[in-house]
Amino acid sequence: MRDEIKVFAPASVTNVGPGFDIMGFALNQPGDEIVLRFTKKPGISISKITGDNGKLPLDPLKNTAGLSLISLAEQLKFDRGIEIEIHKKMGIGSGLGSSAASAVASVFALNEILDRPLSKQQLLQHALKGEELTSGGKPHADNVSACLFGGFVIVRSLSPLDVISIPTHEDLYCTVIYPHVEIKTEEARKILPKQITLQDAVIQWGNVAALVAGLSQGNTDIIKKSLNDIISEPVRSKLIPGYDGIKTAAMEAGAIGANISGSGPSVFALSLTPSNAEIIGEEMQKVVFSYNINSDLYISKINQNGPRVL
Amino acid sequence: MRDEIKVFAPASVTNVGPGFDIMGFALNQPGDEIVLRFTKKPGISISKITGDNGKLPLDPLKNTAGLSLISLAEQLKFDRGIEIEIHKKMGIGSGLGSSAASAVASVFALNEILDRPLSKQQLLQHALKGEELTSGGKPHADNVSACLFGGFVIVRSLSPLDVISIPTHEDLYCTVIYPHVEIKTEEARKILPKQITLQDAVIQWGNVAALVAGLSQGNTDIIKKSLNDIISEPVRSKLIPGYDGIKTAAMEAGAIGANISGSGPSVFALSLTPSNAEIIGEEMQKVVFSYNINSDLYISKINQNGPRVL
Numbered sequence: 086m087r088d089e090i091k092v093f094a095p096a097s098v099t100n101v102g103p104g105f106d107i108m109g110f111a112l113n114q115p116g117d118e119i120v121l122r123f124t125k126k127p128g129i130s131i132s133k134i135t136g137d138n139g140k141l142p143l144d145p146l147k148n149t150a151g152l153s154l155i156s157l158a159e160q161l162k163f164d165r166g167i168e169i170e171i172h173k174k175m176g177i178g179s180g181l182g183s184s185a186a187s188a189v190a191s192v193f194a195l196n197e198i199l200d201r202p203l204s205k206q207q208l209l210q211h212a213l214k215g216e217e218l219t220s221g222g223k224p225h226a227d228n229v230s231a232c233l234f235g236g237f238v239i240v241r242s243l244s245p246l247d248v249i250s251i252p253t254h255e256d257l258y259c260t261v262i263y264p265h266v267e268i269k270t271e272e273a274r275k276i277l278p279k280q281i282t283l284q285d286a287v288i289q290w291g292n293v294a295a296l297v298a299g300l301s302q303g304n305t306d307i308i309k310k311s312l313n314d315i316i317s318e319p320v321r322s323k324l325i326p327g328y329d330g331i332k333t334a335a336m337e338a339g340a341i342g343a344n345i346s347g348s349g350p351s352v353f354a355l356s357l358t359p360s361n362a363e364i365i366g367e368e369m370q371k372v373v374f375s376y377n378i379n380s381d382l383y384i385s386k387i388n389q390n391g392p393r394v395l
Numbered sequence: 396m397r398d399e400i401k402v403f404a405p406a407s408v409t410n411v412g413p414g415f416d417i418m419g420f421a422l423n424q425p426g427d428e429i430v431l432r433f434t435k436k437p438g439i440s441i442s443k444i445t446g447d448n449g450k451l452p453l454d455p456l457k458n459t460a461g462l463s464l465i466s467l468a469e470q471l472k473f474d475r476g477i478e479i480e481i482h483k484k485m486g487i488g489s490g491l492g493s494s495a496a497s498a499v500a501s502v503f504a505l506n507e508i509l510d511r512p513l514s515k516q517q518l519l520q521h522a523l524k525g526e527e528l529t530s531g532g533k534p535h536a537d538n539v540s541a542c543l544f545g546g547f548v549i550v551r552s553l554s555p556l557d558v559i560s561i562p563t564h565e566d567l568y569c570t571v572i573y574p575h576v577e578i579k580t581e582e583a584r585k586i587l588p589k590q591i592t593l594q595d596a597v598i599q600w601g602n603v604a605a606l607v608a609g610l611s612q613g614n615t616d617i618i619k620k621s622l623n624d625i626i627s628e629p630v631r632s633k634l635i636p637g638y639d640g641i642k643t644a645a646m647e648a649g650a651i652g653a654n655i656s657g658s659g660p661s662v663f664a665l666s667l668t669p670s671n672a673e674i675i676g677e678e679m680q681k682v683v684f685s686y687n688i689n690s691d692l693y694i695s696k697i698n699q700n701g702p703r704v705l
Contacts, residue, residue: 086622101682104600104604105597105599105600106597106602107597107601107604108604171629178698202462204634218666230630239601239604239605239608240601241602241620241621242598242620247605247620249605249608249609249617251608252612277593278593279590279592279593280590280591280593281590281591281592281593281596282589282590282591282592283587283590283626285587286591286596286600286626287415287416287597289416290413290414290415290417290551290596290600290603291416291417291549291551291552292547292600293415293604294417294418294551294604294606294607295551295557295559296604296612297604297607297608298549298559298561298611299559299608301607301608301612302562302611303406303612303668307559310551310552310557311551316593316596321673362533392702394528
């Protein structure tokens, strides 16, 4: 058995337009990296965190990667000492599932180094344990599921937890722009309506149904028409300076669809070629820059496999 | 050119559990039949209606089949006299898209006898014209779309009208029981909540998304888990005597899922074999009979093609 493993776990885009709180997909980049090694010192510890600007706690009980790992080690009754290094490669609070990526990376790492005692389905609950820290007890499973399984996923139900993968025929590229503004997930949730009209709900689930059909059939016309969100985008987009302009720039540059990633501030756009994805990114970034806001830009194919050993 | 044509247009099941107002599928039986013939007398007339217990008007302007035909003839600038016979083969107000079947049959008949000047997509708007009569001006397109295209359909949007077919891999059988009780569509709509919580909406569109994924993948486990409706079934089922017992009987007899067809009173159940579909039907009918209510029972494969020439 190896004594050390290094893994990568991908960023993820959730909500995906109409699929508020139930859909997500994984990216090939960015993604977090974790080094896990066995130590003589018993227990689980975090030896180092990079790329977090000092924002994340080293205490494993307060860290998503740490807490997920503790949960998994307990189930496996694994009592050797474990030390992890966390290398954050994406902004915390970017809307790209940063905490989910670290949580998935840590449980994936231990499971891989032990030659996969558990299935991904079984790992899911442990990765979710870490997410409880960021959401005050009731974790959303969309980022963790997309990150762990790769591809497009539907979280049909949280209790019992039921995640369904959507095999997608088409080669899809995703452009993500992360404008450096802060949006608290909690705040982005608070501004959502508690009640919606049945009429609006029907429009939304018509689009959700069509989006799943479009993805399943690899039909970009259907994806384009259905990538609308009339529930959360209208209110959440107000927290992102220049959002309408960013989206318009993406669509005019040829995107199949564009919307907020998670609760923002990142914005994603789908397209069919890497060159189109690049152009879309440039145009989006110009708009963000015109607001005097710095940004990170990521171009990536849809990640089909989830985390991987490096 | 022939002078006469006889066509069949299928009954349809709509809502399909979570897909309230946006989903539907067509049956191989029952279905309405229409005979269309050219006459020397100018204009469009209805010469005969059978199977309606005298409920339907012969005035073509007040009859869904008549009004749809008038709309189509106008677009085609067709000025020969047309006479139709309508043979109803399903209950009016059964929740099986009776008016949609007659409307689709009439426009399909004229289009066929004229060697298909229009596509089905183009026929759709004319068939919908007739549906306006039954819904007070704002027609729902789910029955008409399922009846015309066959298979499973999603009505993504009413304006602009956008209907998406879901190719289904699996051979599915449908059992439909129509208990002879009267439910007015208008009343069944009035008892629906005008507002729903965002939380409930998310549960519903999680199930809709999963149902479309399950149908697209031919995965009956997913279909089974997702065929739930927490919005309309809880209120509408109260209008159907013994509904809970009917549904339980279907599920215990091996159904993949069961729910209200349209706004009821018909109840449908899906299964994988004709023999299972028969058993499910017998069990459902026993429950309905225990309430001293007569019923019609239909066993059918999913209709994949819509209407046909007889």
